[in-house]
Amino acid sequence: MKKQWTGWGPGQQPEQHYLIQPRHLAGGGDLRHVTEFLRASGWKDKSTTGGRLVFDSPDRTVRVGYDPFTQPGGWTVSGKPTAQQHAWHATFGRQVPVEIVAGFTDALTQPRSAHAPNVWAPLQQQGWRTERDGQFTATSPDGDAFVQFYSDGAGQAHWFAGAGTEHGRSWDATFTPTTPMHLIQAFATALADPRPVMRPRGHVPPSTRIRTTSVSVLPSELGAWQQARITAARAATWARNSWTTARPRRTPAPGPYSAAGSARRR
Numbered sequence: 001m002k003k004q005w006t007g008w009g010p011g012q013q014p015e016q017h018y019l020i021q022p023r024h025l026a027g028g029g030d031l032r033h034v035t036e037f038l039r040a041s042g043w044k045d046k047s048t049t050g051g052r053l054v055f056d057s058p059d060r061t062v063r064v065g066y067d068p069f070t071q072p073g074g075w076t077v078s079g080k081p082t083a084q085q086h087a088w089h090a091t092f093g094r095q096v097p098v099e100i101v102a103g104f105t106d107a108l109t110q111p112r113s114a115h116a117p118n119v120w121a122p123l124q125q126q127g128w129r130t131e132r133d134g135q136f137t138a139t140s141p142d143g144d145a146f147v148q149f150y151s152d153g154a155g156q157a158h159w160f161a162g163a164g165t166e167h168g169r170s171w172d173a174t175f176t177p178t179t180p181m182h183l184i185q186a187f188a189t190a191l192a193d194p195r196p197v198m199r200p201r202g203h204v205p206p207s208t209r210i211r212t213t214s215v216s217v218l219p220s221e222l223g224a225w226q227q228a229r230i231t232a233a234r235a236a237t238w239a240r241n242s243w244t245t246a247r248p249r250r251t252p253a254p255g256p257y258s259a260a261g262s263a264r265r266r
Helices: 032-040 098-108 120-125 181-192 219-246 258-265
Strands: 002-004 015-021 053-056 062-067 074-079 088-092 129-132 136-139 145-151 157-165 168-175 197-200 211-217
Touching (some): 032 053, 032 219, 074 098, 088 098, 098 181, 120 129, 120 181, 145 181, 157 181
Parallel strands (some): 002 211
Antiparallel strands (some): 015 197, 015 211, 062 074, 088 168, 136 145
16 A cells, blocks of 8 residues: 655655554564754764764763664663662664664653553553563563563662564564663553654565555754754753743742841841
């Protein structure tokens, strides 16, 4: 099936893209979906020309990297130990769709919810099957993706996720026991999202497990969609920074000599 978007301007040639479902089998995608959001959220680009991608959080406690040169390569996200949080580490293989990686990394830029995180809730809401057999596993409706949890002898929680096609395993994601739970929940939410993701021609995985819809898209439309995501990140960052700056400062309580000093000034 082929669709054509309306409202095209003159002088542009449409490009063929594909909407792919399920998203967990769509392939890696454009890395800028992750990195440009981090940049717009105030993260520092520490990448080297022709080398690994590296972004540091504004407070320098979290680093997001992407390595295309080593095996297995892919995304690594590491958090330094703080007064409130142990050091943690998460990895995403190169074929984890960027939209799913972004579920995790976008959450790094946003305030943590006051509600207790629940990794299973977004999966169950989208019809993922859950079972317990020594470990707890949620499986996608198509049977091609999973999220798994088990507790070791030391009582530490280990989380894994992955997906595969008729050709074998496509990708894996791992989280250390100290990874903040709200980040794993954000990953699970993006993983279970039923909406398709878009890939350009030539970047559609060779699998009979995916469903594709051909669409013709103008470069300006692609740019506008990408810019909308960046604009949202900048607006959220500006709002947080403005709130921090504008919060009223507490007036210090008067000291024992304040009244006497005021009387002398008068």
